[in-house]
Every structure is written in structure tokens, then in C-alpha cells.
Amino acid sequence: MQTKxxxxxxxxxxxxxxxxxxxxxxxxxxKTAVYGGATRARVSSQSWKKAVRDxxxxxxxxxDLGLRTKHIVGLxxxxxxxxxxxxxxxxxxxxxxxxxxxxxxxxNGTDALFFMSVxxxxxxxxxxxxxxxxxxxxxxKEAKEKAHQALKQSPGIxxxxxxxxxxxxxxxxxxxxxxxxxSISTHKVSNEYDYFTAVDDLxxxxxxxxxxxxxxxxxxxxxxxxxxxxxxxxxxxxxEETPNAVRGFIRAFVCSMPxxxxxxxxxxxxxxxxxxxxxxxxxxxxxxxxxxxxxxxxNNDEGYLAASAKAFIxxxxxxxxxxxxxxxxxxVTGDVWSELGDVLPLEELLSRLTGELSSRLGNGxxxx
Numbered sequence: 001m002q003t004k005x006x007x008x009x010x011x012x013x014x015x016x017x018x019x020x021x022x023x024x025x026x027x028x029x030x031k032t033a034v035y036g037g038a039t040r041a042r043v044s045s046q047s048w049k050k051a052v053r054d055x056x057x058x059x060x061x062x063x064d065l066g067l068r069t070k071h072i073v074g075l076x077x078x079x080x081x082x083x084x085x086x087x088x089x090x091x092x093x094x095x096x097x098x099x100x101x102x103x104x105x106x107x108n109g110t111d112a113l114f115f116m117s118v119x120x121x122x123x124x125x126x127x128x129x130x131x132x133x134x135x136x137x138x139x140x141k142e143a144k145e146k147a148h149q150a151l152k153q154s155p156g157i158x159x160x161x162x163x164x165x166x167x168x169x170x171x172x173x174x175x176x177x178x179x180x181x182x183s184i185s186t187h188k189v190s191n192e193y194d195y196f197t198a199v200d201d202l203x204x205x206x207x208x209x210x211x212x213x214x215x216x217x218x219x220x221x222x223x224x225x226x227x228x229x230x231x232x233x234x235x236x237x238x239x240e241e242t243p244n245a246v247r248g249f250i251r252a253f254v255c256s257m258p259x260x261x262x263x264x265x266x267x268x269x270x271x272x273x274x275x276x277x278x279x280x281x282x283x284x285x286x287x288x289x290x291x292x293x294x295x296x297x298x299n300n301d302e303g304y305l306a307a308s309a310k311a312f313i314x315x316x317x318x319x320x321x322x323x324x325x326x327x328x329x330x331x332v333t334g335d336v337w338s339e340l341g342d343v344l345p346l347e348e349l350l351s352r353l354t355g356e357l358s359s360r361l362g363n364g365x366x367x368x
Contacts, residue, residue, distance in 0.1 A: 006280050006282075007231035008229070008230055008231065010275075010281065010327075011253055012274045012276075013225035015225060015269060016221070016222045017269055018220050018265070019267065020220065020267035022043050028217065029217045035184055035291065036290070037289040038187075038188040040184040041130060042184050043183040045181060048225070051257055051258045052256050056157065059252060060157055068113050068114070069109070071108040072109055073092045075121045076092035076095065080125040080282060083125055089106040089348045091135050092128075095134055095135050099172075100145040101166070115159050115163075115174075117158075120155070127150050138225045148169075152174075157248070161249055162178060174237075175233065177231075178230075178234075179227065179228050180227045181287070183226075185223055185224075186221075186293065192218055193215045194218060196213075196214055197210035222272075222305055224290055227287050229249060230283075235361055240361075247354045250353070271338060273333070274346065276353060289312040290312075305336065329341075331352060332349075333349050
């Protein structure tokens, strides 16, 4: 099957979350946003990206992933030590500086967090042993180019998906191939407060008071979540590993949950509905379905899910009919969205999508 110039995989999720404080602002309150003139529950894209990256550790081998840290000297030094190199921290600092980064000291590392794959750390370490010129105090231009290239190749699955920005040397930037939207509730929300007390187990018998009194703010909601992957761009970085990377990304996005106040609320749920589409024109965020906040069903006894699913289906069909046409592939997990595509269990959905991407990408001859 001949591949297209562009391949976008969109992931749409409806997920109900009970009382929780998944993602807090600087005052400890659940994050919110005003959309369609109504206050909505919100979970930031950064929060869910972190949850996705954390789940990647259970999906992909560590060697295929990266680490976001200021302590990159120690990361490279560890690989140099494995190769039997001498003075690993000093050597690591020099090779990183040769590659274009500013290092304050081996202990303090970089000023900003740096996203580096394990493969890149290994490549830099190997280069220090194979070409001592790369760790000279004043390395030659050729040595700088080698070190620079080592820090750009083999970006790792998460680095390729989420990108890397380097203020010290923009040529080391990696464009993100995936985007995750801020999740918002499909309906209005009002934050609530839980007043709690804690008892001192060793308090005197005549002490009837609490050992601690406090409040925690929370809300509950039906969230619309959206993410997209530019598969054709991801292929430029990961090549034949691309279908497996997309599969892992979707699994992690669908099944992950940010950990804010998790011990307090035990709010971990799974989605009520998932729609995965493949398009060759552009990605489409269908949040417009909820610009008018949905209302709970008749007599408030049907909840928000049914109304949210109905609003989404109507909006999706309207967008398809009036603007860009139907996706080339639509796969659904969850009966409430059965009108929009083939309904499959998540594992079968992922397998079918992976097979389709493998077929389209083939040997990559037509991907630009």
C-alpha cells in the first residue's frame, strides 16, 4: 500500500473522574478554565504528558527512552565509566561542552532541564573513547561536529514524541511529533471543599479535640481529552520503530492518570470512550462539541456521559460533513461512540492501527 505524504493519528477520550484534585494550581486548588462562558475542570497538558512518560517505563525498554534532567553530566559520566574511561565526570563535562551545551559544573549541570535519550548518552560516552580530540580544552571544528551529531541522533521515543528545546544551542532542538491538549470538563463545575480532621492516637484520654484540622479542594467531572501524533514526522526520527511508538503512546495516553492527590481520593479511572482516527490532511481537535456545556440527563439521573457522547457524535459528524470529510480510519473502544467507527477492545484497536501504520509506512519510500 502506497504511503501518503502526511499521516495524523488523533486520539479522543471521554473519561469520568470522581472527586479528585488531579492537577493543582499554585494555591492548591484544582485547575480550571473558562470555555464557552462556563468554568470547567482542567488538567494541563504538561500534567498528562508526565503521566504518559511515566507509563512509558512500563511499555518501552529503558534504552529506548530519555531522561529530563539538569544532571546530564552524571548521566554521561555513568556511561563513560561503563566503558572504562578515566576521570568520567570531567570527561563528560568536556564532551557536553564540545557538543554545544553550557555546563556550570559536574555537580550542578545545566541551567535548564535537558531532555536526553539513553542512546545519546551512550553515543557521547563512546565518542570520548574513540576520539580523544572531542574532549580537548579547545576542540577542533571536526570534533565539535561529531559531538554535536551524537547529541542529535537516536533521540529516543519520548524525546521524538514530546520534543526538546535547547536555549544554549537551538540547532539541538527536536521538534515534537505529538501534541496533548489541556483536558477540560464537558460541563460546568464548581469546586468543593472537604473539611477533615486527624486524630492523635497518643492523645490523653481527656483530650477530645482533633490533632489536625484542614481542608482540601476538589471537583468531579467528565473530561474530554485529546492528543495527536504526526506519524510522518515521527517516522523521520524513529523509522521502522514508528508504528510501535505510536501504539505505546496511545496506550499510555488512554490508560495513564496524573498522580495529584491520588492517595487522598483514589480517583484512578479508565476512559468511558476512546476514538482513534487516521487522517492524511490535518489533525482535528473536536472540543467544539462542548463549547456549550452539556447538562446532566433528565431529572439529573443520567449523568454527563450520555449527553457528552451525544454532543460529541453530532459535532464530529457536522465537522466531517461540512469541512474535511470522514477520517480514512475510525476505531472506537466503548459503546457510546459506536456510531463513529468500528468498535473494538483496546488491544484489538491498537493491533489494527499498528498493522495499518506498518502497511502505509512500508519501507518509507514515499514519506517526506
